[in-house]
Amino acid sequence: MSEQIIAIGLEGIVVAETDLSLVDGINGHLVYRNHWARDLAIHHTFEEVAHLLWYGALPNKEQLRDLEEKLIAERELPAHVKTAIDCIPHDIDMMSVLRSGVSLLGLTGNDWPPTIEQVISLTAKMPSIVAYRAARLAGREPLVPHKELRHTANYLYMLTGKEPSHAHVRALDAYLILTQEHGMNASTFAARVVSSTRSDLISAITAAIGALKGPLHGGAPSEVTEMVEAIGTKENAEPWLRRALENGERLMGFGHRVYKTTDPRAAALRVVASELSKDDPWFDLATHIEQVALRLLEEYKPGRKLNTNVEFFAAAVMRAVGLPDSLFTPTFAISRVVGWSAHVLEQAANNRIIRPQSNYTGVMPE
Numbered sequence: 450m451s452e453q454i455i456a457i458g459l460e461g462i463v464v465a466e467t468d469l470s471l472v473d474g475i476n477g478h479l480v481y482r483n484h485w486a487r488d489l490a491i492h493h494t495f496e497e498v499a500h501l502l503w504y505g506a507l508p509n510k511e512q513l514r515d516l517e518e519k520l521i522a523e524r525e526l527p528a529h530v531k532t533a534i535d536c537i538p539h540d541i542d543m544m545s546v547l548r549s550g551v552s553l554l555g556l557t558g559n560d561w562p563p564t565i566e567q568v569i570s571l572t573a574k575m576p577s578i579v580a581y582r583a584a585r586l587a588g589r590e591p592l593v594p595h596k597e598l599r600h601t602a603n604y605l606y607m608l609t610g611k612e613p614s615h616a617h618v619r620a621l622d623a624y625l626i627l628t629q630e631h632g633m634n635a636s637t638f639a640a641r642v643v644s645s646t647r648s649d650l651i652s653a654i655t656a657a658i659g660a661l662k663g664p665l666h667g668g669a670p671s672e673v674t675e676m677v678e679a680i681g682t683k684e685n686a687e688p689w690l691r692r693a694l695e696n697g698e699r700l701m702g703f704g705h706r707v708y709k710t711t712d713p714r715a716a717a718l719r720v721v722a723s724e725l726s727k728d729d730p731w732f733d734l735a736t737h738i739e740q741v742a743l744r745l746l747e748e749y750k751p752g753r754k755l756n757t758n759v760e761f762f763a764a765a766v767m768r769a770v771g772l773p774d775s776l777f778t779p780t781f782a783i784s785r786v787v788g789w790s791a792h793v794l795e796q797a798a799n800n801r802i803i804r805p806q807s808n809y810t811g812v813m814p815e
């Protein structure tokens with residue numbers, strides 16, 4: 450048999466050409482279709498950037514109004530989805546509820562190829578699934594989606610029952626924009642694999658949610674806050690982190706497959722979080738822990754180039770706008786569905802089934 454290169458974890462393997470984003474891990478750049486993601490997060494809204502990813506360009510005023518109105522019109526959940534969510538035991542985690550709720554949206558018929566209408570409808574409904582469940586868990590009557598608030602503001606409104614402050618909406622918008630899209634990450638790849646079989650959009654997104662749920666991908670931010678709580682004081686940071694590294698544990702919120710320098714999303718979110726958390730002792734402790742962790746990672750893992758990743762400051766921003774830990778990864782999914790669906794549309798436009806190979810290392814029959 451000829452020599453084959455096995456890329457464990459598919460590191461360095463290019464599986465698609467894409468117009469959607471460039472993740473430059475050497476220079477620490479993130480580009481969404483000819484725009485710096487960082488600038489989009491500062492100057493634009495969730496809907497504008499979704500338009501850029503789905504349609505190929507930032508919208509003019511009319512196009513923006515049209516997309517905002519379509520998203521508002523699609524927010525309400527079908528009755529069968531609400532009934533099914535009500536049947537899920539309360540100890541089932543929110544990502545599993547979201548995965549199941551999204552899956553049930555498929556009952557209304559989603560075939561291949563995926564359409565932009567399906568994409569908008571799904572994006573509009575995902576926050577409603579999370580907010581509906583959160584209200585039920587809190588013993589509150591779930592709110593009807595707001596008819597005037599934009600996507601991000603409506604999400605916060607449905608979670609809290611109050612119209613959010615401008616500062617909170619801007620901060621969460623920045624987070625949701627910076628995490629909408631990120632190249633061929635594990636969940637996006639999962640979505641593209643499923644879609645490449647000509648399965649429907651809902652199946653592709655359900656697979657992506659499953660991939661995002663894992664702690665090595667989207668499950669990290671809630672573990673960041675757990676780590677900060679567990680450390681508790683600045684004095685305890687170094688002994689706690691040393692112990693973790695000596696036990697071979699990974700520090701959540703650090704390291705990245707592609708970024709070998711500062712994760713540009715972490716840099717941008719650091720600014721957003723620090724503006725919101727000026728007098729917050731939690732944030733002061735978290736940034737102290739970050740500095741100690743970076744020093745110790747260099748000591749224990751020299752040359753691995755382990756930097757702070759997006760999840761560390763994602764946790765800080767989501768906490769600052771009042772989201773509980775249990776909603777961190779579901780909120781990530783609510784933003785990343787934009788990128789997943791843009792990839793699904795791109796895959797469908799030039800589809801070939803994704804079917805790699807494996808090397809058999811077992812024994813041959815006699």
Ligand SMILES: CC(C)(COP(=O)(O)OP(=O)(O)OC[C@H]1O[C@@H](n2cnc3c(N)ncnc32)[C@H](O)[C@@H]1OP(=O)(O)O)[C@@H](O)C(=O)NCCC(=O)NCCS
Binds near residue numbers: 753
């Ligand atoms: C993101 C991540 C999964 C990338 O994994 P990867 O590209 O496969 O990196 P590897 O597992 O090959 O790690 C390379 C080395 O760095 C170490 N390392 C990587 N991330 C680390 C972390 N967060 N803490 C401690 N050590 C880490 C590994 O143990 C490995 O060490 P070794 O060479 O002694 O075996 C990984 O950095 C990680 O687990 N980070 C923590 C989880 C997290 O924050 N995820 C969110 C990502 S945005």
